[in-house]
Amino acid sequence: MTDTTFRGDDRGVSTTISYVLNLTLAAILVSGLLFAAGSVVENERESAIREELDVIGQRIAISIHQANRTVATTPDGAATTLRVQVDAPTRVAGSGYTVSVDTSGTEPVLHLTTEDPEVTVTVPLSIEDGISAGSVTGGPLVVVLDGGDLEVREQ
C-alpha cells in the first residue's frame, strides 16, 4: 500500500462525481464570499451616502440660516439683492441626489435624497418662515432672495 499504488488505484471513485462535488463546493464558497463582500460594499455605500448627505444638508442649512439672518436684519421695503453660494458636490458616493425644501410642517426642513440606493436625510432649518418650497438637483447651489422669500437654486 505505497503511494504509488494509491495513485493508480481508481477503485470506488467516480471521476465525474468527484469533479461535480468539487465544483459545487467551490461555487458555493465563492458565491458566499462574493455575496458577503457585495453586501459589505452596499452597506458601506449607504452609510457613506447618509453621512455625506447629512454634512451637505448641514452646510446648505447654514447658508440658508445666514441668508435668513441677513434678510431679517434688513429693514422691510429696502430693495435687497442677496446671494449665498453653497459648494456642494454633484455626486455622493457615486450617486446623484436632489435637495428639496419642505415647508409643509411646522418648521421648514431640507430633504436630501438619493435614488439608488434610496437614502433620505432630513435636516431641520430652524427658521420660522421666509423660504419657498422647491426641489433642485444636488451640486453647486445658491440661496437667493426672490420676492421677499429665500429660494434654493442651482448655480
Added chain:
Amino acid sequence: MADVRRDRGQLILVTGFALAFTLVAVVLLLNTVIYTENIASRGIDRSADEALEFRDAAIEGLGDTLIATNHNRSDGAPVTVLNDTAKSLTEIFTRIHTEEGTVAELDPSTLSTRPGTVLQQSDSSREFTSEGGAAVSWDLAADVNATRNARFTVHRSALDTATHFQVQLDGDTETWTVHIYEDASGNISLATESSLLSFDKKCSVDAATAEIHLTGDGIVGRDCGDYQWAASIDSNYTITFINGDNAAGTYNITINDDGPTSVNSGAFNGATGSSPREIDAAVYSATIRVRYETPTFLYESTVRIAPGEPDDD
C-alpha cells in the same frame, strides 16, 4: 496533462480578483467618507456676518456724521460730508478685505437725503416758553410725520409737582402726552398719557439734572420699561409744549420737514448763531446703497440713516 494542470484554480483566481475589486470599492468609499469629514470640519464662511458688520458700521458712521453736520454746519453741506464719509468707509473696508477678494462699497451716487428742521434751545437756564416768554403753552410745529433725536436736559429746580411740563403730540384722532415733572419724592419723573391710556409713570431719577431722550428710551441711564415715543399716534401730529414755565434747560428736536410740516417759526428766535434759542434746517435722514460682495456671497441693499429715531418709525 500539462494543459489541464495549467487551468486549475481558475475559479479561485476569479474570486480573488472579485474580492480585490470589492476591497478597492470599500477603500474608495472610505475615501469619500474622509472627504466628507474634511468638508464637515471646514470653517463656516463668515461673509454674511462681515456684510452685516459693514452695514452696521456704515449706519453708525454715517449717523454720527449726520449728527455732526447738523450740529456744525461750517463743515460744509451735509450731502458733501456724508459723501466723503461714505467714501472713507468704503476705502477702509476695502483695504481690510482686499486680500480676500471682497468688495465693500457705499455708493455715494445713491445717497439721498430728506430735509428736516432742528428745533433747539441751548440756554440751559431758560424755561421752555415761546420766544420772549410770550406763551407757556405753545405749538412748535404742525403736521409732523416723524421726529428723531428729541433730547431734553431738565433741572429739577424748575419742575413742579402739581403742574407738569408736558410735550403733547396731537394727531388726527388721538393725543399722546409725555409729562416731565417732580414726583412726591422729589425725583425728576417721566410719565405718559394718551386719549386711550391713562396717566402712567414710566421712570424717575433722583438727580438735580436729568437728560431725557424722548424718541429713545426715556430718562438716560434709567429703565423706563415700555416707554415709546408717540406710541398711540398713527397720523401726522402737532408738537406742543404745555406749561413751558414749569421746566427749564435745553432741548434739541429734529423733525422731518419734507411734507406738509409747518414749523411755528414765530415762536422761535429764528436766526442761527449765538442766539440762545434756535431753529435751523438740517438733514432728517439719508439713504444709501450698500454692497458687500465676496466670491461666494453678495449682499446689496439700501440702508437708512436716521440716528435717534424711534424704532417703529
